[in-house]
Amino acid sequence: MPQLAPTPTPAQIKRWRQYLADEIAEGAVYRELANNRTGEERLILLGLAEAETRHEEHWRGLLGENAAKTTAPSLRRTMLRFLARHFGSVFVLALAQRAEGNSPYAADTDATRQMAADELVHEEVVRGLATRGRNRLSGNFRAAVFGANDGLVSNLALVMGIGATGVATSMVLFSGIAGLLAGALSMAAGEYVSVRSQRELLDASKPTEVTLAAAPDLDLDANELVLVYKARGMSDEDAAHRAAERMGMYSCDCNPSTSLRSELAEIADTEEHEEIGSAMGAASASFCFFASGAVIPILPFIFGMSGTPAILLSAALVGIALLVTGGVVGLLSGASPTKRGLRQLAIGLGAAAVTYVLGLFFGTSVA
Incomplete structure (x- = not known):
C-alpha cells in the first residue's frame, strides 16, 4: 500500500507560499526586463523566466489545495518588479543578481538539489548580463x-x-x-x-590593418610576416597559418580562430573601449x-x-x-x-x- 505524504505543518505552508510568491515575482521581473531588450539578451531573460516557472510548479505541487490562497511577494521582489517595469536598468540586474545569490534553497530540505543548483546558475547568468551594463557605464x-x-x-x-x-x-x-x-x-x-x-x-597598442589587404604586395617573405603575428602573442603554428593566408598561398579556413574574419572582428571589438568611457x-x-x-x-x-x-x-x-x-x-x-x-x-x-x-x-x- 503506497505511503501517504505527511501533512504539511502551518509553518511549512506559510514558507512554501512565500517561496511561490517570490518565484512568480522573479519570473515577472525577468519578463519585464526582456520587454526592454532585444536579441540575445531578451532570449536569455526569457529563459530565466521559464526556469522560475519550473520552480513555481514545485511549490504548487507541495502546497496542493493550499496554493489557492496566495501571499504577497517579499518587499525586495516587489521593488525589483516595479524597477524592472519602469526602468529596466543595470541597477535592476544588480539587485536581481544579489537576490539570486541569497536563495534559501540550499539550506531548505523542501527544495530539491536541482533547484538550489538552478539558483547558483541563475546568479551567474544575471551576473553576466549585469556585467555588460556595468562595462557600458563603468x-x-x-x-x-x-x-x-x-x-x-x-x-x-x-x-x-x-x-x-x-x-x-x-x-x-x-x-x-x-x-x-x-x-x-x-x-x-x-x-x-x-x-x-x-x-x-x-x-597605439591595437593591431593595425596593414597585413589584411597589403600583405601580398609587401616586400617581405612569409617568415617576416610570421614575426608580426608572433609578436601579437600567437603560437608558431597559428602565426604561420595567418601569414600564409595573408600571402595568398591559400584561403581555406582550417583554423577559424586565425582567419581574416577573426582579425576583423578583433579590430571592431576594440574600437570603442567601452569600459574606459x-x-x-x-x-x-x-x-x-x-x-x-x-x-x-x-x-x-x-x-x-x-x-x-x-x-x-x-x-x-x-x-x-x-x-x-x-x-x-x-x-x-x-x-x-x-x-x-x-x-x-x-x-x-x-x-x-x-x-x-x-x-x-x-x-x-x-x-
Missing part, C-alpha cells in the same frame, strides 16, 4: 562616483576645518565655494587627461558630480546658518549623501549596500574630523 560611472565622493569629503573637510578656526561665516562660505569650483575644475581636467591618455595608449564624458561627469557633492556641505551657510549648528548640519547632510553613494556602488557591484554605505560614511566623516581638530588647534593658537 568609465563615466567611475568618474561620477569619485567626483561626488571627493566633492562631499573634501569640501566638508574644508568647511569644518575653516569653521573650527572661528572665522566669520562669510569666510567659511567663500572658502566652500572656492573649494567647489577649484575641485570641480581640477577633477574634470584630471579625468579628461587620464581617460584621453588611456585611450591613446590602447589605440569617453574623455569628455568622464570630465563632464566628474565636474558635475564633484560640484553636486561639494555644494552639500555649504548649504547650511548658504541659508544663513553659522557656528557649530551649521557645521553639525553640514556633517549630517554629507553623512546621508555618503550613505547613498556608497549604497549605490554596493548595489551595482552586487555587494551589500549597507556595508558599502557605512564604509563611505566612516572614511568621509573620519577625514572631516581630522581637519576639524586641526582647525580647532590653529584657531586656538592664533587667538
Whole structure:
C-alpha cells in the first residue's frame, strides 16, 4: 500500500507560499526586463523566466489545495518588479543578481538539489548580463562616483576645518565655494587627461590593418610576416597559418580562430573601449558630480546658518549623501549596500574630523 505524504505543518505552508510568491515575482521581473531588450539578451531573460516557472510548479505541487490562497511577494521582489517595469536598468540586474545569490534553497530540505543548483546558475547568468551594463557605464560611472565622493569629503573637510578656526561665516562660505569650483575644475581636467591618455595608449597598442589587404604586395617573405603575428602573442603554428593566408598561398579556413574574419572582428571589438568611457564624458561627469557633492556641505551657510549648528548640519547632510553613494556602488557591484554605505560614511566623516581638530588647534593658537 503506497505511503501517504505527511501533512504539511502551518509553518511549512506559510514558507512554501512565500517561496511561490517570490518565484512568480522573479519570473515577472525577468519578463519585464526582456520587454526592454532585444536579441540575445531578451532570449536569455526569457529563459530565466521559464526556469522560475519550473520552480513555481514545485511549490504548487507541495502546497496542493493550499496554493489557492496566495501571499504577497517579499518587499525586495516587489521593488525589483516595479524597477524592472519602469526602468529596466543595470541597477535592476544588480539587485536581481544579489537576490539570486541569497536563495534559501540550499539550506531548505523542501527544495530539491536541482533547484538550489538552478539558483547558483541563475546568479551567474544575471551576473553576466549585469556585467555588460556595468562595462557600458563603468568609465563615466567611475568618474561620477569619485567626483561626488571627493566633492562631499573634501569640501566638508574644508568647511569644518575653516569653521573650527572661528572665522566669520562669510569666510567659511567663500572658502566652500572656492573649494567647489577649484575641485570641480581640477577633477574634470584630471579625468579628461587620464581617460584621453588611456585611450591613446590602447589605440597605439591595437593591431593595425596593414597585413589584411597589403600583405601580398609587401616586400617581405612569409617568415617576416610570421614575426608580426608572433609578436601579437600567437603560437608558431597559428602565426604561420595567418601569414600564409595573408600571402595568398591559400584561403581555406582550417583554423577559424586565425582567419581574416577573426582579425576583423578583433579590430571592431576594440574600437570603442567601452569600459574606459569617453574623455569628455568622464570630465563632464566628474565636474558635475564633484560640484553636486561639494555644494552639500555649504548649504547650511548658504541659508544663513553659522557656528557649530551649521557645521553639525553640514556633517549630517554629507553623512546621508555618503550613505547613498556608497549604497549605490554596493548595489551595482552586487555587494551589500549597507556595508558599502557605512564604509563611505566612516572614511568621509573620519577625514572631516581630522581637519576639524586641526582647525580647532590653529584657531586656538592664533587667538
